[in-house]
Amino acid sequence: MAARNKARKRAFQILFEADQRGSAVQTVLADWIRLARTDDRQPPVSEYTMQLVEGYAQHIERIDELIATYAVGWTLDRMPVVDRNILRLGAYELVWEDATPDAVVIDEAVQLAKEFSTDDSPAFVNGLLGRIKELKPSLRRDQEPQT
Numbered sequence: 001m002a003a004r005n006k007a008r009k010r011a012f013q014i015l016f017e018a019d020q021r022g023s024a025v026q027t028v029l030a031d032w033i034r035l036a037r038t039d040d041r042q043p044p045v046s047e048y049t050m051q052l053v054e055g056y057a058q059h060i061e062r063i064d065e066l067i068a069t070y071a072v073g074w075t076l077d078r079m080p081v082v083d084r085n086i087l088r089l090g091a092y093e094l095v096w097e098d099a100t101p102d103a104v105v106i107d108e109a110v111q112l113a114k115e116f117s118t119d120d121s122p123a124f125v126n127g128l129l130g131r132i133k134e135l136k137p138s139l140r141r142d143q144e145p146q147t
Contacts, residue, residue, distance in 0.1 A: 004100070007048035008089065008108050012116075014053050015085040025060075029053045056092040063091045066139065070131045082117040083124060090129045095139050102133045 010032075018028040029050065036042045056063065067087050068076045076084060090109035094102055106129045113121040132139070 003046065004048055005108060005111075006043075007046045007052065008093075009112065010043075010045060010049045011052035011056075012085055012089050012112055014049070015056065015088055016081060019081055019085055025053050025057050052089060052093065052097075055096055056088060059092060059096060060088075063088050063095075066091055066095075066132060067128065070135075071128055080117060080121065083113065083121050086112045086117070086121075086125055087128055090125065091132055094129060094132055095136060102136070106130060106133065 014028050014032060015025055017023075018025040021028065029045070032042075033045050033050075036044045064076055067079075067084070071079065071087075079087075086109050089112075090105055093100060093105045097105075106126060109129055110122045110126050113125040117125075
């Protein structure tokens, strides 16, 4: 498994755990880092995993707003926890991370949905992230400071 793929999967697991525990993602990230340092059975948390989790944490309100706005027929609270956190990670990476091509971000999110969620989830994740990708230029303009 490619390093970025593993990093993305770990970032998703951290977001999922934080959501389930009702904890801040930074707290769960710190727990994972601490555990990896003290338990040889735990894999280390990569720099890219940290970058994804910390980046998501910086934009959490905007990301949830985007998902809630474009998830037709679904509120954030009604959405399956797995799907919600895959979408959060994918939306962050699409809008704020330029190093990975958009198609790769969406494909990786769909793969996570196939592995961890329901049969309907990959199409839902693909559709919603595809919509966010289409709107990306205007979403980025919304983030720029007004002059």
